[in-house]
Amino acid sequence: MVGFPLLLIPLTIYNIIVFLMPGVTLAEPLLTLTLMSGAEWPVTLSDILLALGILLLLLEVMKGARPGAKYLTDHLLSLIVFGAAGAEFLLWPKFGTSTYFLLSLLSLVDFLSGIALRARRGSVPVAAAPSRKQASAAPEPQFEPVPEPAAPAAAPVAETAPPDRVEPKMAPAEITPAGPSPEVASPGLQPGEGSPPSPEAPPR
Numbered sequence: 001m002v003g004f005p006l007l008l009i010p011l012t013i014y015n016i017i018v019f020l021m022p023g024v025t026l027a028e029p030l031l032t033l034t035l036m037s038g039a040e041w042p043v044t045l046s047d048i049l050l051a052l053g054i055l056l057l058l059l060e061v062m063k064g065a066r067p068g069a070k071y072l073t074d075h076l077l078s079l080i081v082f083g084a085a086g087a088e089f090l091l092w093p094k095f096g097t098s099t100y101f102l103l104s105l106l107s108l109v110d111f112l113s114g115i116a117l118r119a120r121r122g123s124v125p126v127a128a129a130p131s132r133k134q135a136s137a138a139p140e141p142q143f144e145p146v147p148e149p150a151a152p153a154a155a156p157v158a159e160t161a162p163p164d165r166v167e168p169k170m171a172p173a174e175i176t177p178a179g180p181s182p183e184v185a186s187p188g189l190q191p192g193e194g195s196p197p198s199p200e201a202p203p204r
Contacts, residue, residue, distance in 0.1 A: 005077045006056040007107045010049045011085055014103065017045070018094045026099055046099040053106045060110045064117045075118070078111040 017024050026049070029042035064074075085104035088095040 003071070003074050003077065005074075005081045005107075005110070006060050007053060007078075007103070007110050008081050009056060010053040010103055011081065011107070013052075014049060014095075014100055015088075026097065046097075049099060050102055053103050057106050057110055061113050061117075064114045075111065075114050078107065078114055082107040082111050 017026070024045070026046040027044055029044050030048070031043050033041045033043060035041055060078075082104065085100070085107050089100055089104050
């Protein structure tokens with residue numbers, strides 16, 4: 001369906017009605033719709049064909065907007081459809097109606113929109129090419145690697161425990177029973193007798 005001209009569908013339906021259904025008129029209402037305002041809208045076969053043509057034109061534009069779509073063969077097919085529709089409108093009396101004219105106009109819009117979208121896709125890469133070259137020509141900044149700090153030396157896993165110090169034990173002092181004070185060898189310094197007499201001062 002990518003390369004098939006969708007607007008060929010309503011044009012083909014119109015040709016089938018003209019050639020194979022001569023008793024069917026496009027202006028005869030098929031159904032009547034009542035709007036919210038209370039007005040009655042008669043829907044004809046001509047209205048249905050035009051609505052179908054507008055929706056298919058929208059799909060054609062969406063297909064042409066995709067990247068890589070609408071090749072040269074697609075444009076040639078759209079041009080052939082428009083040329084055939086225009087020739088029928090001008091040469092055949094049964095096709096000289098407003099409905100067929102509008103369908104032919106839609107096929108022309110399909111062809112021109114495909115050309116415009118293709119030209120726009122071609123201009124965008126050309127405009128973006130210099131910027132890519134400039135970006136590639138610009139020198140890239142070089143960053144010197146920052147030296148990482150040296151890792152601290154690993155602490156020893158286990159430290160040798162200091163040898164146990166044997167503290168000296170104080171022997172308890174022996175308590176002697178109270179008794180008389182020991183005598184001093186000096187005769188004048190016996191305990192309990194006071195201080196020794198002071199020597200006499202020399203005469204002046």
